Ligand code: SF4
Ligand code: SF4
C-alpha cells in the first residue's frame with residue numbers, strides 16, 4: 001500500500017511540474033506572439049489597385065447581402081455627363097431609366113450639379129458589390145468607383161470567404177484602426 | 190471643356206483595356222462654379238475595439254462559471270443554462286468569429302509569418318480555455334463553446350457507439366488539426382474557418398454546401414453526442430492533452446463510488462470507464478512483449494506516416510494561391526490555350542516575370558514537402574500512441590471519468606445515488622440551519 005501511495009505522490013508531483021511548465025509556456029507564447037503587436041485587431045480590406053472587379057465579391061461573402069460595396073472618391077471623379085460606370089454600354093437614351101443603367105440594382109444616384117456635370121453617388125442599401133460599374137469606370141473613366149469592404153456590415157470573419165476566392169489576391173488584413181484603402185488618399189490612386 | 194459626351198460607342202471601340210494597374214485621369218475633375226464641394230467618402234468604423242475586451246471578459250466569466258457549475262455546484266441545469274447563453278452570445282451575437290478553434294490557425298500563422306501578429310482577443314481565445322483545462326478539465330467544451338452548444342442541444346436519443354470505434358474516429362480530429370496547421374503555416378488557407386459547419390446557422394447565411402454539412406451534423410447529433418467535438422474538433426485535441434495535467438476533474442459521484450453501475454450508460458460521449466473486472470489476470474509475458482514491440486515500432490510508424498503524407502504534398506500545395514497560379518500558367522503555356530482563367534489573366538496583365546512566380550511556387554512546394562513529412566510523422570506517432578494506450582494495463586476500482594474525454598456536461602451526476610442523497614441533504618440543509626438558529 002505504501003509503495004502505491006508513493007507512486008501516487010510521485011505521479012502527482014510530475015503532473016504538477018508539467019502543469020507549471022505548460023502555464024509558463026502559455027504565458028511565454030502569448031507574450032511573444034502578441035509582443036510583435038503591430039495591431040490590436042485586424043480586419044479585411046480590398047486593395048483597389050489589385051481588384052479586377054471580377055464579381056466574386058457579390059457572391060462569395062458569407063453574408064446574404066455582401067459586405068463589399070462600391071464607393072466613390074469624389075475628388076477623382078470627372079462628373080461626366082456620360083458616365084461609363086453609370087450607363088449601359090449601349091443605352092437607348094441617356095436618361096436614368098433602369099434599362100439604360102449598367103448597375104443591375106440601380107444603386108447609382110445621378111444628380112445634376114451644373115452644366116455639364118453630374119454627381120454619382122452609391123446607394124449602399126442597393127449596391128450588391130458586383131463591381132460592374134467599377135470595371136467600366138476604371139476602363140474608360142477615372143477609376144473613382146471601386147470596391148471596399150464596408151465595416152459596418154462586415155462581420156470580420158477570421159478567414160474572409162471572398163479573400164479565399166479572389167483571383168487577384170486583392171484582399172488583405174489591415175489594422176483595424178485604418179480599415180480602408182481609399183483611392184486618392186495616402187495610398188493614392 | 191469637351192467632355193465625355195463625345196460618344197460612348199467610340200470609347201468602347203478602344204476596349205481591350207485591362208482593369209488592372211494605375212488609374213488614368215482621363216477626365217480631370219471639374220472646377221465647379223456653383224460652389225459645389227466634393228463630398229467625402231464615408232468610412233464606417235469596424236466594431237469598436239472596446240467590445241473586443243468585452244468578449245474577453247465574457248469568455249473569462251463563462252469559463253469560470255462553467256468550472257464552478259461542473260466541479261463545485263455539480264448542476265446539469267446550470268451548465269445547460271450557460272450553454273444556451275454561450276450559444277446566444279458567442280454564436281448568434283458574435284456570429285461565431287473569432288473562436289478558439291479557428292484561433293489555432295492565427296497562432297500558427299503568427300509562428301511562421303513574422304509580419305503577422307496575433308491580435309489580443311484571438312490570443313486570449315486560444316490560450317485561456319487551455320489554461321482552464323490545466324486546472325478544471327474541458328470546461329470550455331461544457332458550457333462555453335458555441336459549436337458544442339448547438340450540438341449538445343440536439344442530443345435527444347443517444348445511441349451507444351461501440352467502444353473500439355471512438356478512438357478510431359477520434360483520429361480524424363488529429364488529421365484535421367495537422368492539415369489545418371499545415372495550411373495555416375504555409376499561409377495557404379484557414380480551413381477550420383472555411384469548413385466551420387455551424388457558423389452558417391449563427392449568421393443565418395452562407396455557402397450552401399456548408400449548410401448541408403451543418404444540417405447533417407445536427408441530424409447525427411440527435412443520436413450521437415456531439416459528433417463534431419468527438420471526431421473532428423482540432424481544438425478538442427489540444428484540450429484533450431492539456432486535460433491530462435488537470436488539477437481537478439469532474440467526478441460522477443460526489444462521495445465514494447458504490448459500484449452500483451447505474452452510471453454505466455450515462456455518458457453520451459463514452460467518457461466513463463468501468464472498473465477493471467475483479468478476476469482479470471495481471472499482464473502476462475505476452476502482453477508485456479506486445480507493449481515493448483509496439484514501442485519499438487514507433488519510429489517505423491513515424492517514418493511510414495511521413496512518407497505516405499509526403500506523397501500527398503503536391504496536392505496539398507495546390508491549396509496555396511501561388512502554386513495554383515503557377516501551375517495554371519505553366520499548363521496554359523504548354524497547351525497553348527487562348528482563354529486564360531481570371532487569376533492567370535491578372536498575373537499576365539501585371540507583366541511580372543513568370544520565372545519569379547515559378548521560383549516562388551517551387552519554394553512554397555518545398556515547404557509543403559517538409560510540412561507533409563512532419564504532418565505524416567505526427568500522425569504516425571498519434572496512431573502508435575493510441576495503440577500503445579489500448580494495450581496498456583490500468584487498474585480502476587471504481588467507475589471513473591476519463592477526464593481527457595469528459596466534456597463536463599454534467600449528465601451523469603443525477604445517475605448516481607450518492608449525488609441524489611447529496612442533493613436531498615443540501616435541500617434540507619437550510620431547515621437544519623434554521624432550527625439551529627431557533628435553538
Ligand atoms: S474578388 Fe477580388 S478581384 Fe473580384 S471584385 Fe472582389 S476584390 Fe475585386
Ligand atoms: S454596378 Fe454593382 S458595384 Fe456598382 S453600384 Fe451597382 S451593384 Fe454596386
Ligand code: SF4
Nearest residue numbers: 061154155157160161
Ligand atoms: S470578412 Fe466575412 S463578412 Fe466581411 S467581406 Fe469577407 S466574407 Fe464578407
